[in-house]
Amino acid sequence: MFRNAKREAGKEGQSRKGKMKLEVYADRMSQPSRAVIIFCKVNGIDYTELKVDISKREHLTPEFAEINPMKQLPAIVDGKFKLFESHSILIYLACAFPGVADHWYPADLFKRSKIHSVLYWHHSNLRRAADTYVTNTTILPTLGHPSNQQAAAEAEKLLFSSLSKIESFWLKGDGPFLLGGNQPSIADLSLVCELMQLEVLDEKDRDRFFGPYKKVQQWIKHTRNATSPHFDNVHIILMKVKEKLTNKPLMEANHGGARDIEKRWRSRM
């Protein structure tokens, strides 16, 4: 099914002898999908992007379960090797493709271990907070569904705490990136892509979160610049959602559009 969907190959791809082209199964509505796609594009990895349309529930089909039995995006197939979970994919790509610059996932054990530390921390903090908050304050109310206020309040607290930790600890070094780096790592890309989903919040609410954190604001810009123009290109779909939410409340929009976005958001991973 999704095999017939839009395919997009890297233009300046680096290929490996005797290897079939890497397949990336993704929907750009999912933030970890976007991180993997941006990573491939920035590093000139020769890949085929296979859209698994969440709004059409393609990720729940038996066909996709052959790729990822957890039915989540993104997933990759590299020859006979299948892998899911975006952080493990990013690490794999950085190691498997010799053209990827060291700063993305340094060979040095100490630097690499710190990046692991950020990535695991991210799972229990920023990822959990941002997702729960956006769902309960923006998506569900916009769609006219009841939201869990307690969950939103807890997520808000965790989101502030996560942003504060990024500002005061992960960004405390000399460089503009996490852990004091002068160039981004896979951790910068993953965390910034996560924060990008806050773009769909009401502007005042977004300012309330980001306002106190100047370093975080700069870091997002630096990550965006370091991965330009791919960062913006891959986020186009999110910006379209933001536009709809801002200018054209979904409840007042045509039903087809609202249903489409509802499906996308509800199935998001």
Add this chain to the structure above:
Amino acid sequence: MFRNAKREAGKEGQSRKGKMKLEVYADRMSQPSRAVIIFCKVNGIDYTELKVDISKREHLTPEFAEINPMKQLPAIVDGKFKLFESHSILIYLACAFPGVADHWYPADLFKRSKIHSVLYWHHSNLRRAADTYVTNTTILPTLGHPSNQQAAAEAEKLLFSSLSKIESFWLKGDGPFLLGGNQPSIADLSLVCELMQLEVLDEKDRDRFFGPYKKVQQWIKHTRNATSPHFDNVHIILMKVKEKLTNKPLMEANHGGARDIEKRWRSRM
């Protein structure tokens, strides 16, 4: 403060020339702390265990914030290098100590990537489910506090789903360990230590969870045997809590004991 607490060094320690002895900051009441301690013991890593007593809120002190600004356990200091998040610690130890057998964290990129996949999956599934369920069905009611029934119900669903995925997917290979391994990896150790906290549940409830999953039951036994006698020794504190919960309900126990356990559980990470 915790520097004067109980110190326990590995007996058959492997040391590295010119390196100070590894310091492990832990409280055996925390399941990731137990995983790291068992790993050190099984692999004969020469370390000093520094107890950071959660019940005394030692993890929240400025002194411990110097070790881990996230104020969570476990954390390590290896010479000048500080690290937290148990999965990143386990990976670091497996790479930094040459005596650690390859099966714990294989050098092979494909095997290693699959282990990363399990570990990241674990964070958003089993870890979240087990923790939320135990807290809301056992700890809070035992202490006479109101619990969140909705959270417990969602956690129960995620816990069954996680166990089912372990049974049908992660354990589907020929070997007795995750990913078809014949020997355990750091993923086996981390996930089994997580499941061990279900020991404090009511027996019928525990049977309800584990009953349908025969492979999971066997896998826990295999992991325990492969890390014997350290596995049982490090879990003694959890078994004491289980005993108290089973034979002597906390609300009827002396207040000191109940308060002590409440503090421990409430501060658990």
